[in-house]
Amino acid sequence: MEEIPHAPRGRPRTPAASKLAWALIALSLVSINLRPAITTVAGSMGQLEQRLGISAQTIPLLAALPVLAFGMSAPCGPWLARRLGAGRAVALAMLVLAVALTARVLLPVLMLPGTFLAGMAIMTGSVLLPQIVKANEGTGWWTGLCSMGFGLGAALGAGLIQPLQRVLGGSLQGALAMWAIPAVLGAVLILRHGGRRTEPLDPGASVLPARAFAADGSTAGAGARPRAARSVRLQRTAWAVTAFFGLQAMLYFAVTSWLTVFLVSKGLTAGNAAALLAWFSVAGLPASLLAPVLASRPAVLKIMAPGLGVLVAAALLGVLAGPAELQFVLVGVLGVVQSAGFGLAIALVVLRSAGPQTAGKLSAMSQGLGFAVASLGPLGAALLHDVTGGWDAAFWALAGVAMLLALAGYFAVNGRIVSVEEGTVPAGEARPAGVGS
Structure with a gap:
């Protein structure tokens, strides 16, 4: 280009x-x-x-x-x-x-x-x-x-x-x-x-763009060392990114599938409940735009990836506990943090990939396995509702999933850059304790 x-x-x-x-x-x-x-x-x-x-x-x-x-x-x-x-x-x-x-x-x-x-x-x-x-x-x-x-x-x-x-x-x-x-x-x-060269680069050249982040939060650049291509499924950061994508998608599908039913049980009319579901999507649009922009700053990314999971858990419990009169605000907040989670999930695929080929493979892995996991969200929420006769257990379980999302976010941004291309990786790339490649 x-x-x-x-x-x-x-x-x-x-x-x-x-x-x-x-x-x-x-x-x-x-x-x-x-x-x-x-x-x-x-x-x-x-x-x-x-x-x-x-x-x-x-x-x-x-x-x-x-x-x-x-x-x-x-x-x-x-x-x-x-x-x-x-x-x-x-x-x-x-x-x-x-x-x-x-x-x-x-x-x-x-x-x-x-x-x-x-x-x-x-x-x-x-x-x-x-x-x-x-x-x-x-x-x-x-x-x-x-x-x-x-x-x-x-x-x-x-x-x-x-x-x-x-x-x-x-x-x-x-x-x-x-x-x-x-x-x-x-x-x-x-x-x-939309086309641009995406074939593997010359083996002697670095495949890491200026905005790819090393495990220590620094940008990858000079002082690189050779590394052979590895399968994306053998790299722990890839699994962390996949877990993050799948867990945020599970929460999204669970909420969108059952939010209107829950709101009706809180005393709202079916029409108002449907309108709040639409508001859930609209309120999140700015967050889905801004989350990847903020995530491009390493210091922000380190906090945002685990922090969003905690915010989603808090927002879910707020919707559960809040009265019907406050659901417009509470559902809007939930829409913001969940949409930010989706934007960050897409951003992680780009930021934690060494090059275009890696991004494609990591995207396929995270979305393929992620959506398979996501399909369990609506089913699990429905089963908990049927067993308990209420929504408390389902929302608390989803809040627990959100905390797992926070954990996945932590490992996604503290592991090594994912690479399947033969090329080079940063010489100073650190391996935090418990996080490998």
Whole structure:
């Protein structure tokens, strides 16, 4: 993405800043496309049986299929990137997403396979975003805008389904399929502006960008020593990042699945409870943007990674104990800290990776295994509610998960940089007690 120093005469040169700006726009649009396929269906659950002929027994599967697809298809992203390049792989995923979104509503018999295919496309794009950010040497603002795009896409998908349906004369099929348009646009933009060399660098050159942090919090740079490539699954920091991603996702899915039911039990109307769920997403948008920016400072990262887990635990217990009149504030606070956790999880993949190839593999590992763990959140909360007949045990258990999140954050930022590329690592890279590579 850098300016070519000796372009032919008479041929205008595109400034590097302009190229990077277009790459950032492309990444942001792709990230916005990675949630509406799920939230549009969630926002129209009550109409699927009547409008599309989806059986009542099939509808619950629609909530489980995307998460299942996430866990199964995470390795597809790095595999495609090695063969097509990261930009082309994401563009292909967006085109597949557009086809799946259209096919599943034009032919209702394809609703389940189309939703699963959409989930696979979403995960492929999601896994490769950190790799493209790393390849473009993107700052914390890049990661923040991408993570905010996830939340914005989720809110737009749920919030626009009814207005779009009215604009299209009551057509639910049209309102659901409309999201294929931004998916195609995202494919075009990422294909044209999101590509950059992501192959392994020359073995004699350092693969650590200026903003990669060593275990002692210093930036990696001069005085490097050779190290051979290692599997990402043999490195403890990779497992800590994976644990952080999975635990924050487990908390998110548990809260979004059962928050409205809990709020109704507190005395709120179903309509107000649904509005607070939307507020939960909207309140967190700024946090998902700013968390990666703040995390780009090593001193802040050291505190933020474990500290967010503690804040999430406190916010969960606040929602549990707070009266109905204060739930607007309490749910908003919970939305802020949980969205910050997601932004930090994406940022950790970038910050704790030695180079683009590592970022892709770490992203696949953290999101693939992470979402598999996350699927236990809604189920566990429901089981505890059914066994105890109330929500106290479920919320205390989730608070306990949040404390594990704090522990995972501590090890994620105090371990060695993750590297699968043959290259060099910092000579002064320390190994804190109990944290290996």
